[in-house]
Amino acid sequence: MRRSLGRYELTRELGRGGMGVVWAANDREGGREVAVKLLAPPAGSADFSSLERRFLREARLTSRLDHPGIPAVHDHGSHEGELYLVMDLIPGRALDGVLKSEGPLPVARAADITxxxxxxxxxxxxxxxxxxxxKPSNLMITPTGETKVLDFGVAAALEPQPGETRFTAANATPGTVMYMPPEQAVGQTVPASDLYSLGCVLYELLTGAPPFASGSHFFLYHQHAHDPVPPLAERRHGVPAGLRALVEALLEKKPEDRPASAAEVALRAATWAPPAPARPTNPVIPHPRLAEIDRLRRSGHPARALQEYGDLMAGARLGRADVLAARAGHALCAGTIGRTREALDELKSVLAEQRSLLGPDDPGVLDTRYEIAVLLARTGDRHAAGELLKRLADDEDRILPGTDSRSGRARALLDRLRRIA
Structure with a gap:
């Protein structure tokens, strides 16, 4: 087998699956060790140029993802009839290997990975x-306990167009049948499709096997589409009722019946996960326009501020923390002018990223949690707002100094909700 790919010297095989082979490699020009994923079309395929164009388009798209849980993509292209991706080499073990050696995981660890x-x-x-x-083989657990999600964009790139030869083994639909949502099996994929797959993974983390695990591809498709999920409580005792409810919600047959967003899933899973350690941060000076637009919003001009937040995100080169602050401000403006549901969904998404980037104890994270509770109360969901405020009040007491103007706000709002009830 060839041992080089242009500037990359392939050193050892790390793993293989239906979509390709992953190698550790030395980047001779960059002077670093990387991971190289090779994807080769079937022999005699007549539509390689179309596959190549789509693969490179998806690679360019996913290379723009900037999250500590996604390995950075450094290079991509084609070489002598093979497509390749070059990305960070992540130490650790794939989650399928962890499950094989350890079996079902403790509830807290399963919730943390989720x-x-x-x-x-x-x-x-x-x-x-x-x-x-x-799926578990696309989730890498690092020695420090972080979770890295691998292979973004690969399945999307390999989805055949009408009349094309399928690029995956055995003409299978891109994806893996044991974790595939019903709609994806018939060629329809939406963000909620990933949530169904995550539900299959969480079910396996808790029980040692996905909900449907045996039979032909067609039989598995049928089970995902029509059969009720085997009750989790029958396969493992002692799983908290709320976590069982989250699994059931993720595994709803219809995408619209699943949780509204991945951010909502992260919030719900955090209830049973251990607190994430605070991330050390270097002082960063926020973009000056953020404070100006925030003052405009607070002074009673939310519609104008909404437009200016949009202009800032479209025109300025912002760091990730500034982008999150702008998105949060934009959502608060939307909530003020009556677009409450839109604002709530956006703040939940921002919160998930803020926690990852800034750490759970950052004051900005506390601010977003508070605003989510306010919006939930505004929609009439006082129970959910109260549950969030209970946890937030304790965290504010622990984190914020008494001189901070935000200290005690969550407890005060919780008291008001109780009096109304």
Whole structure:
């Protein structure tokens, strides 16, 4: 077998599957070790040029994803009839290997992996990128316990167009049948499709096997589409009722019946996950326009501020923290002018990314949690608002100094909701 790919010297095989082979490689020009994924079309395929164009388009799209849970893509292209992706080499073990050696995981660890994965999906879905092949072998657990989501864009790139030869083994639909949502099996994929796959993964983390695991491809398709999910409680005792409810919601047959977003899943999974450690941060000076537009919003001009937030995100080169602050401000403006549901969904997505980037104890994270509770109360969901405020009040007492103007706000709002009730 060839041992080089242009500037990349392939050193050892890391793994293989229906969509390709992954090698560790030395980047002779960059002076670093990387991972190279090779994808070769079937012998005699007549539509390689179309596959190549789509693959490179997806690679360019996914290379723009910027999240600590997604390995950075450094290079992509084609070489002597093979497509390749060059990305970070991630230390650790794939989750399927962890399950094989350890069996079902403790509830807290399963919830933590789910929360971290949902954080990544929330970021990708905000960029209009759907994974399409979420499964344990595409989740890498690092030695420090982080979760990395691999192979974004690969399944989307390999989805055949009408009349094309399928690019995957055995003419299978891109994706993996044991984790595939019903709609994807018939060629329809939406962000909620990733949530179904995540539900299959969480079910396996808790029980040791996905909900449907045996039979032909057609039989598995039929089970996902029509059969009730085997009750989780029959396969494992002691799983909290709320976590069982999350699994059931993720595995709803219809996409619209699943949780509204990956950000919502991350919030719900965090209830049973251990607190994420705070990330050390270097002082960063926010973009000056953020404070100006925020003052405009607070002074009673939300519609004008909404437009200016949009202009800032479209025109300025912002760092990731500034983008999140602008998105949060934009959502608050939308909520003020009556677009409450839109604002709530956007703030949940922002929160998932803020937690990952800034750490759970950052004051900006506390602000977003508070605004989500306010919007939930405004929609009439006082129970959900109250549950969020209970946890937030304790965290504000622990994190914010008494001199901070935000100290005690969650407890005060919780008291008002109780009096109304």
């Amino acid at each position: 929360r971290r994965t949902a954080d990544v999906l929330a970021h990708a879905h905000a960029q209009s990128v759907v994974h399409r092949d979420l």
